[in-house]
Structure formats: structure tokens, C-alpha cells
Amino acid sequence: MARLWRPRRPRPGRAWLPHVGSFASGALLYPAFAPIGWWWLAPIAVAGFTLNVRAAYQGRLSTERRRPWAAAAWAGFWFGLAFCYTIFRWVDVIGVDALVFLGLVEALYFAPLGAAVASVSRLRFAAFWQALLWVAEEFFRDRWPLGGFSWGRLAFSQTQTPLTAIVALGGAPLLSFATALVGTVLAALVLRLLAARRRLGEPGPGWAGAVGWRGSLAWVGAALVLPIVGNLVPIQTIAHQPVELAAVQGDVPRTGLDAYGQAYAVLDNHAKATEQYAAEIAAGKAKQPVAVFWPEDSDDVDPYADPxxxxxxSEAVQSIGVQTLVGAVVDVGSDKAKELGIVWDPNSGPGATYAKRHLVPFGEYIPWRAELTKYFSEMKLVPRDFVSGNTPGVLTVGGVKIATVICYEVAYDDMVRSSVLGDGGVLVVQTNNATYGWTDQPSEQMAITQLRAVETGRPVMVAATSGISGYIDASGHIVKETRQFTAAVVSAEVTPRTGQTLAIRLGAAPEWAMMGLGLLAWAWAAAAGRRRRRVETAFATAGQSGAADPGIARPEVCDGAVTASAGGGAQEDEATVKAVSSLPAPASSSASSTIVSNARKAHP
Incomplete structure (x- = not known):
């Protein structure tokens, strides 16, 4: 008689353990990101997520309850809740209600991820499909709702790691996939070891045979090849003659000024910092730059309308004597505004501009303003909506062609790529993080910017009102950076680089492909589950016909069908169903129920 393998039943009252484990794994993912930067925790957290959602799924099956995917989805949600409320905790500067709302919405994306990861665990090469599903989760979270929220992607935890250079091949989605794959492979190894431990008491070839060393080595090899590939990826862009560039951080006042006075104070700070830098150049203490960059919101008073x-x-730019990229808020009509980067010439004044394209919902505009302001008075704190631009950020400042994005845009692949396609030699990020003070947000954004340097193969100049400003080379290393809430100037000899990395050439194609494959794998696993249930129904039908003794053959056929399912990714077909249906039926429905129960347990 063939032996049916049965998963262990969870002990009574222990069904909550996978959910607690998943919550702990979500909290474990947070320190992988800046400013802590324990990047190696990211794959470990993914492994914990994989094991716990699978345990929740199988625990539901072993108790013969329907909808096991629901248990996995809940486990995924708890992971998301723990992760999102830690990685986004800087949002509470705006208000605790904002953090509660954002954390809840973002955590919801991890529920279908949990269900999907558990579902595809029945397929061959499950670790591969599970890693693809992480890309699918980020694909949707980055785009919806209201343009998505790209913070907290796995790739953004890997800014200076053995995997980092992979981003130049397929962008942040490929790096997220690689990070997730290391984690899912780790989970697969843990499962092999646990299965081996259960089998050691049976006659067999010993520990090595129980583990299945060939399969284990294959998984380890798959995990090790990723950092090897990462370290072999060269910088794919062409270097040009170095130029001296400078980014001004004027700082912001931390006194109780009214909004209008605050705007003038910030502008005055940046003008004074620039003039002081010009004095140092005149005294021979600093090099003369060919271009200067001011931050986003360095001029919150419309310079076109306010003399x-x-x-x-104009006085500040004339003092330094070179073109300066000024971050300014410009009025659009009486009730709207634009966030601009203005190329300001010391002789002719304002010239070419770039308008911020990806606006911050509830920060730079209020969606459904008329309806929401009726119920939430906080919406009135944003008195007017900003208008988005529609042209990529390609400008020439002081003879240097640059690609530019403003603040929030640096986290979005399409914003950076579309600007870099103009072949600017330096990526310039104008930002204003003063609202978030000493929270994790400035460090998290700086880490994202480091990754963009590697992805685009370009040096990056960061100009922030209150920090962190800096210069990042094309390999993603921070060469110079400022402290927060200080007035400073970052000056550096920067090597512009032109050309396109493979990631920039391919654009979103790898992400779409990985997302599509992940969803197809989930659909296949779901269909396989339905086929499995048809086999169980066939057993139940045979049991209700009241025929002969169940005999020895039925468990063997059941075991054969289930073995094919477990080994081939749920390969039951019509022939199997017909074969099972033609068996002599057991004399009692209880015998049939036992076989059906065993079949379900044998194929989680």
C-alpha cells in the first residue's frame, strides 16, 4: 500500500503563530533601509514572509477549512502593516491620521501578495515565481491610487550591496526581484531542511539524501550567482571632461514666522549662502563653478510677479557670476501654482524652466477637494492646488546639459528615465525635506538617489533646502554630503557621463514582463487548485455510490495523483478524474471522506 504523506496538523490554538511571525518579518524589513541600512535583513524578511504565509495557507488546509488563501492573505496583511507603519512613520509629522491612513492603504497591497506567494508554493521553481510576485506587488503599489507611492520598494534597501549594480541592467524592478529571489531561495532551503528532519527517522540514504543535496546546491547556486553578476556589471556610460559644480543649501528658519515671512526668510538664506560662497571664490578659498543649483522651494515667492x-x-546669481538653477513656486492664475526649476542667467535673468510633473497628493494638491473639505478641515491647510508639468527635465545650465527631477519624482522610474533620455550628463535633484526634519525621510530619499546614480550611470548633484544635500558619483557612492539644518555649499569636480545603461534603454519592459509572469504563475496555481478539488469531488462521488470494499488500490491511485500534483505543479487532468471515478466505491461515506481528507492533506 502506498504511503500518503500528511502535513503536520497545527496544535490547537496555534493557528495565530504564522500571523505573528509574518508581523515580525514585516518589522524586520524596516532596518534594511536607510538610515539604519542593514541591507542583508531584506532577504531574511522576505524568507520569513514566504514561510509564514505558506504556514498560514497549509494550516488552513490541514484543518480541512475552505479558502486557505484567505489565511495567507491575512498573514500578508500583518506583514505589510508592520513594515508600512515603520518605514513610513515620518508621515506623522503631517498628522497621526495621515500615517494611519497611508500605512493602512499601503499594507493592503501585501494581502494579495501573501495569497499569491502561498498559492504558487505548490509549483515547480516556486522561489522564482514568488520573487516575481514581489515585482507585481510593487508594480501596482507604485502606480495606484493617485499615481501610487513608490517608497519602500525592496530595491531601495540595496543601495551599496553586492546586488546593487544589477539595477543598471533592468532598473529597480530587477533589483527588487533579485533581492526577493535571495529571500525565497533561503525559504526553500529552510523547507528542505525541515522536510529532511521529518524524513530522517525513515529508512533511506541518511541526512544528505533526506535534504536532497543536488536540489539544495542548485538553489544555493541560484542565490550566489546574483551578487556575482552584480559585481561584474560595469558603468555603461561615457565619461567627459570634469567640471566644477555647486549645490547651495541655505537652510530654513525654525522660528514662528508666518507663511509669507517664512518664504522670504528661506529665499534670503539661499541668497546669502550664495553670496558668501562667491566671496570665498574671490578670496581663492573655493573653486569657481560653471553652474550652481538651488533647491526646490528656495524661492517660494513668485519671482515673475514679485519685484x-x-x-x-538676481543679485545672488550676479554675485556668483554663473547660471543658477533656482527652485521657485510660480503662480498660475489666482488659485493654482507650479513648482519650477528656473535657469537664471546673471545677465539676462530667468530663462528655460522645468515644471514638476509628479505631484504629491494631499501635499501639493487635494484630490476631490470639494467633497473632502466638507468632512476634513485639514484639507484647507493646502490652500491651492499645484499644476503638473508635462515635459521631461532636460536643461542646460552653465553649458552643462543636465537631467533634472524635483524631490518626490526621484522615487519614480519613469520620471528619472524620461529626463535621462535627453542625454544630460549630470542628474540634478532639487528637493525640500524641511517638513520632515530629523525623521528618516531625508536619509531614505538620499538612498534612493544613490540607486538612481547607478541605474542611470550618471553622477548626481542633490540640492536640499535644509539637507541632505550632496554629490554622488556614478557608482552610487556619496562623495560629499551636508548635515541637516545647516547652511552649506557642496562643491565638487563632477565628471558628466552620457549614453544609456541597459536599464534606461529597456525602460519598463522588464517590470511588465516580470509582473505578467508572476500573475500568470498565480493564475496557473489557482487553476491547478481547482483541478485538485475536482479529483476530491470524484472520490466523494465514488464514496456515495455504495459499492464494494475500498481495498488497497485506491490509496495508491490517490497517492499517484497527488504525487504528480506535488511534483509537477498540480498536473491533474481529465484522465485522472475518470480513472478515479471508475474505481470501486467504498461501502460507506466515512471511508470516502477519509480518502478525500488524506488527498487534501497530501496536496497542500
Whole structure:
């Protein structure tokens, strides 16, 4: 008689353990990101997630309850809740209600991820499909709702690691996949070891045979090849003559000024920092730059409409004597505004501009303003909506062609890529993180910017109102950076680089492909589950016909069908169903129920 393998039943009252484990794994993912930067925790957290959602799924099956995917989805949700409320905790500067809302919405994306990862665990090469599903989760979270929220992607935890250079081959989605794959392979090895431990008491070839050393070595090899590939990826862009560039951090006042006074104070700070830098150049203490970059919101008073603001900017730019990229808020009509980067010439004044394209919902505009302001008074704190631009950030400042993005845009693949396609030699990020003070947000954004340097094969100049400003080389290393809430100037000899990395050439194609394959694997696993249930139904039908003794053959056929399913990714077909249906039926429905129960347990 063939032996049916049965998964262990969870002990009574222990069904909550996978959910607690999943929550702990979500909390474990947070330190992988800046400013802590324990990047190696990211694959471990993914492994914990994989094991716990699978345990929740199988625990539901072993108790013969329907909808096991629901248990896995809940486990995924708890993971997301723990992760999102830690990685996004800086949002509570705006308000605790904002953090609660954002954390809850973002955590919901991990529920279908949990169900999907558990479902495909029945397929061959499950670790591969599970890693693809992480890309699918990020694909949707980065785009919906309201343009998505790209923070917290696995790739953004891998800014200076053996895997980092992979981003130049397929962008952040490929790096997220590689990070997830290391984690899912680790989970697969843990499962092999646990299965071996259960089999050691049976006659067999010993520990090595129980583990299945060939399969284990294959999984380990798959995990090791990723960092090897990462370290072999060269910088794919072409270096040009170095130029001296500077980014000004004027700082912001931390006094109780009204909004209008605050705007003038910030503008004055940046003008003074620029003029002081010009004095150091004149004294021979600093090199003369060919271009200077001011941060986002360095001029919150429309210089086109306000003569005083215009004069302050002009005097500062004339003192340094080179074109300066000024971050300014410009009025659009009476009730709207634009966030601009303005190329300001010391002789002719304002020239070419770039308008921020990816706006921050509830920060730079209020969706459904008329409806929401009726119920939430906080919406009135954003008195007017900003208008988005529609042209990629390609400008020439001081003779240097640059690709530019503003603040929030640096986290979005398409924003960076579309600007870099203009072949600017330096990526410039203008940002204003003063609102988030000493939270993790500035460090997290700086880490994302490091990754963009590697992805695009370009040096990056970061200009922030209050920090962190800096210079990042094309390999992603921070060469210079400022402290927060200080007035400073980052000056550096920067090597512009042109050309396109493979990631920039391919664009979103790898992400779409990985997302599609992941969803297809989930659909295949779901269909296989339905075929398995048809086999169980066939057993039940045979049991209700009241025929002969169940005999020895039925468990063998059942075991054969289930073995094919477990080994081939749920390969039951019509022939199997017909074969099972033609068996002599057991004399009692209880015998049939036992066989059906065993079949379900044998194929989680």
C-alpha cells in the first residue's frame, strides 16, 4: 500500500503563530533601509514572509477549512502593516491620521501578495515565481491610487550591496526581484531542511539524501550567482571632461514666522549662502563653478510677479557670476501654482524652466477637494492646488546639459528615465525635506538617489533646502554630503557621463514582463487548485455510490495523483478524474471522506 504523506496538523490554538511571525518579518524589513541600512535583513524578511504565509495557507488546509488563501492573505496583511507603519512613520509629522491612513492603504497591497506567494508554493521553481510576485506587488503599489507611492520598494534597501549594480541592467524592478529571489531561495532551503528532519527517522540514504543535496546546491547556486553578476556589471556610460559644480543649501528658519515671512526668510538664506560662497571664490578659498543649483522651494515667492523676490535672486546669481538653477513656486492664475526649476542667467535673468510633473497628493494638491473639505478641515491647510508639468527635465545650465527631477519624482522610474533620455550628463535633484526634519525621510530619499546614480550611470548633484544635500558619483557612492539644518555649499569636480545603461534603454519592459509572469504563475496555481478539488469531488462521488470494499488500490491511485500534483505543479487532468471515478466505491461515506481528507492533506 502506498504511503500518503500528511502535513503536520497545527496544535490547537496555534493557528495565530504564522500571523505573528509574518508581523515580525514585516518589522524586520524596516532596518534594511536607510538610515539604519542593514541591507542583508531584506532577504531574511522576505524568507520569513514566504514561510509564514505558506504556514498560514497549509494550516488552513490541514484543518480541512475552505479558502486557505484567505489565511495567507491575512498573514500578508500583518506583514505589510508592520513594515508600512515603520518605514513610513515620518508621515506623522503631517498628522497621526495621515500615517494611519497611508500605512493602512499601503499594507493592503501585501494581502494579495501573501495569497499569491502561498498559492504558487505548490509549483515547480516556486522561489522564482514568488520573487516575481514581489515585482507585481510593487508594480501596482507604485502606480495606484493617485499615481501610487513608490517608497519602500525592496530595491531601495540595496543601495551599496553586492546586488546593487544589477539595477543598471533592468532598473529597480530587477533589483527588487533579485533581492526577493535571495529571500525565497533561503525559504526553500529552510523547507528542505525541515522536510529532511521529518524524513530522517525513515529508512533511506541518511541526512544528505533526506535534504536532497543536488536540489539544495542548485538553489544555493541560484542565490550566489546574483551578487556575482552584480559585481561584474560595469558603468555603461561615457565619461567627459570634469567640471566644477555647486549645490547651495541655505537652510530654513525654525522660528514662528508666518507663511509669507517664512518664504522670504528661506529665499534670503539661499541668497546669502550664495553670496558668501562667491566671496570665498574671490578670496581663492573655493573653486569657481560653471553652474550652481538651488533647491526646490528656495524661492517660494513668485519671482515673475514679485519685484523684491526677483531682485534678491538676481543679485545672488550676479554675485556668483554663473547660471543658477533656482527652485521657485510660480503662480498660475489666482488659485493654482507650479513648482519650477528656473535657469537664471546673471545677465539676462530667468530663462528655460522645468515644471514638476509628479505631484504629491494631499501635499501639493487635494484630490476631490470639494467633497473632502466638507468632512476634513485639514484639507484647507493646502490652500491651492499645484499644476503638473508635462515635459521631461532636460536643461542646460552653465553649458552643462543636465537631467533634472524635483524631490518626490526621484522615487519614480519613469520620471528619472524620461529626463535621462535627453542625454544630460549630470542628474540634478532639487528637493525640500524641511517638513520632515530629523525623521528618516531625508536619509531614505538620499538612498534612493544613490540607486538612481547607478541605474542611470550618471553622477548626481542633490540640492536640499535644509539637507541632505550632496554629490554622488556614478557608482552610487556619496562623495560629499551636508548635515541637516545647516547652511552649506557642496562643491565638487563632477565628471558628466552620457549614453544609456541597459536599464534606461529597456525602460519598463522588464517590470511588465516580470509582473505578467508572476500573475500568470498565480493564475496557473489557482487553476491547478481547482483541478485538485475536482479529483476530491470524484472520490466523494465514488464514496456515495455504495459499492464494494475500498481495498488497497485506491490509496495508491490517490497517492499517484497527488504525487504528480506535488511534483509537477498540480498536473491533474481529465484522465485522472475518470480513472478515479471508475474505481470501486467504498461501502460507506466515512471511508470516502477519509480518502478525500488524506488527498487534501497530501496536496497542500
Amino acid at each position: 523684491e523676490a526677483y531682485a534678491i535672486v
